[in-house]
Amino acid sequence: MVIIADSKRRITLPKPASPGDVFALETLGEGQFVLRRLEKPPRKIKFSRKNGLLIASTGRRITMAQTRALMDEFP
Numbered sequence: 001m002v003i004i005a006d007s008k009r010r011i012t013l014p015k016p017a018s019p020g021d022v023f024a025l026e027t028l029g030e031g032q033f034v035l036r037r038l039e040k041p042p043r044k045i046k047f048s049r050k051n052g053l054l055i056a057s058t059g060r061r062i063t064m065a066q067t068r069a070l071m072d073e074f075p
Contacts, residue, residue, distance in 0.1 A: 020040075021037055023036060023038060043058065045057070045058055
């Protein structure tokens with residue numbers, strides 16, 4: 001199968017791929033790529049308002065160290 005990128009470097013994946021699927025892209029060498037579909041974990045997110053702010057909660061607590069580590073990864 002040949003897939004051609006458009007002017008914005010986007011491609012359309014074949015039928016088994018669904019909108020919202022998440023993929024990992026690995027570069028094997030010059031011009032060689034491997035695209036792997038990742039499992040999406042089921043997420044139960046609850047939205048609420050607190051002091052006028054929208055809060056999203058998964059019900060899972062994380063430590064301040066975990067929060068800092070995640071913020072370090074944020075661009």
